[in-house]
Amino acid sequence: MDSAGYVQLSNLHSMHGEWESAERVRSLMEKKGVKKDAGWSWIEIRNEVNAFHASNESHPKAEMIYQVLNELFGIMKDEVNAYKL
Incomplete structure (x- = not known):
């Protein structure tokens, strides 16, 4: 039931x-009920460690964090589009 090998x-x-x-392997995981654990990331800010995983909204400042991320994604998208011209 360990997802690592799959x-x-x-x-x-x-x-x-x-x-x-690759899809056959993923399908086999699903068929056997093997679930991949979400990856965790840590960042230290002002001597405080913050841990989170993808789509985690439990952080007290999650709304602000996602707002900033969306702004950054918009800026990156604009930059990519500028190079396509």
């Missing part, structure tokens, strides 16, 4: 462009 195998297939094989 994820690594799927990633290896993906790295080599073997998309159907």
